[in-house]
Amino acid sequence: MRKTEPDIPPLHNHHRVTAESMRHYMPGQPQVMPPHPQVQEVLVQLFNHHTITEPILVPAVAEPLLVLVLAGAARVEERPLGGEWEAVDVRVGDFYLTNTGEPYEMRWQTQGCDTFKVMHLYLGLSLIDQAAREVLGEQAGPVTFLDISGDRDERVSFMMDQLRGELIDERQPSPLFAHGLAQALAVHLVRRYRHAHNGNRRSNALQxxxxxxxxxxxxxxxxxxxxxxxxxxxxxxxxxxxxxxxxxxxxxxxxxxxxxxxxxxxxxxxxxxxxxxxxxxxxxxxxxxxxxxxxxxxxxxxxxxxxxxx
CATH class of the missing domain: 1.10.10.60 (Homeodomain-like)
Structure with missing residues (x-):
């Protein structure tokens, strides 16, 4: 966490930040991405991480945040504030899904390499809401997701890598293509990773x-x-x-x-x-x-x- 940044407020329980603001709380600087005004509700950030032995405080996020390991490997440890550390070994293709309402601590040790590269993907809430209505029906309320740490899902890794290639590698990214990929990913997340208590439609809701x-x-x-x-x-x-x-x-x-x-x-x-x-x-x-x-x-x-x- 960048404690020297004067405009970054201290974190408190239930304080949430946007996924876009997450870069302020992560060590190092993200790779500078070209702006794409036509591509809305989708944001990609790339990070090269070294070993972090001192825990960093990861804030709760206001929107779902996906992290995909692009290169290297590491042993990543996480714990709730005041809790016990839980470790998982991650490698290329593993992903994290963060939808937590509470800050938590994190640290990692690179394995067989000096750095490992990860991709952060932010999906706008309107995409998630649209996917929820498509999967669960027009009366579906807002969904929350399970928190996933170091799992593998070929659909998630494929669609995230396609988004990375479109938004970063293409000289003229297609908003239609990027939005279609993001919509497909949002539907997959709602189908597979929504929290169980979100499964039912809300009764007596506004039509x-x-x-x-x-x-x-x-x-x-x-x-x-x-x-x-x-x-x-x-x-x-x-x-x-x-x-x-x-x-x-x-x-x-x-x-x-x-x-x-x-x-x-x-x-x-x-x-x-x-x-x-x-x-x-x-x-x-x-x-x-x-x-x-x-x-x-x-x-x-x-x-x-x-x-x-x-």
């Missing part, structure tokens, strides 16, 4: 067509103040019943979901445009730069300026 209508309205009015009455009117429900049914459908309150959409738009604009942070804050509904920075840091884990610089 799928109303949910899509409400989320579209949110997405087109991110610069406006949040209005529960307006959104409830779109769903033709009272504010109380709308809030309850929306949360059953998504796992979040309407206001929380609205903030998540705002932060998603802000993160995209910070990475893919040169617009000022003040302008970006205004576009997502924050007239006060300090308020925008406060909310962004709470939701993403770093300030807008640190997110852009990193």
């Amino acid at each position: 799928a067509y109303k949910l899509r209508r409400v989320i579209d309205a949110m997405d087109h009015h991110l610069d406006n103040d949040f209005s529960l009455a307006y959104l409830a009117g779109i769903a033709d429900l009272s504010g109380y019943h709308f809030s309850r049914m929306f949360k059953r459908a998504t796992g979040l309150s309407p206001s929380q979901y609205f903030i998540r959409l705002r932060m998603s738009r802000a993160r995209h604009l910070l990475l893919e445009t040169d617009r000022s942070i003040i302008d970006i804050g205004l576009e997502v509904g924050y007239s006060s730069p300090s308020h925008f920075s406060q909310v962004f840091r709470r939701e993403v884990g770093v300030t807008p300026s640190a997110y852009r610089q990193a």
Whole structure:
């Protein structure tokens, strides 16, 4: 963990960071990837790791994070905070799936090599939600995944390697091809690795067509103040019943979901445009730069300026 980084907040229980921000908490620097503005909801990062004997604190993540071993081998140890170490030997093709809601500690010893190379793959929540609806039905709520450490799955390794090749090796990556691979991977994860308690549909949830209508309205009015009455009117429900049914459908309150959409738009604009942070804050509904920075840091884990610089 980069303890000298002033804009990285200390981790606490239940504090989550985006998978994109994970690089701040990992030792070393990721390989610089070319930006792909047309490819959304998919992010690839490559790391070359040396032996780490002192434990690093790995934060909980807000989105699922896949890690694939690309080269080398290592003995990797993990433990919950205050728990016992558990070790697994990993080699090329092994993968990790991280969906934990709690920080944990990790260390590793390379075997037969000085470094081992890994790929981090971030899948956006909208891809996971779409896959859940396709596999479980339109009333499916948000899914969480089992935490997998050093397992092998030929489909996972194949699709991750294909995404790596498309986004890194191709001079002009195809957004259609990359998005198709990411969708296929998301479906496979939902089918095979979703947590058992996510298997049933949610009853008394907001109907799928109303949910899509409400989320579209949110997405087109991110610069406006949040209005529960307006959104409830779109769903033709009272504010109380709308809030309850929306949360059953998504796992979040309407206001929380609205903030998540705002932060998603802000993160995209910070990475893919040169617009000022003040302008970006205004576009997502924050007239006060300090308020925008406060909310962004709470939701993403770093300030807008640190997110852009990193």
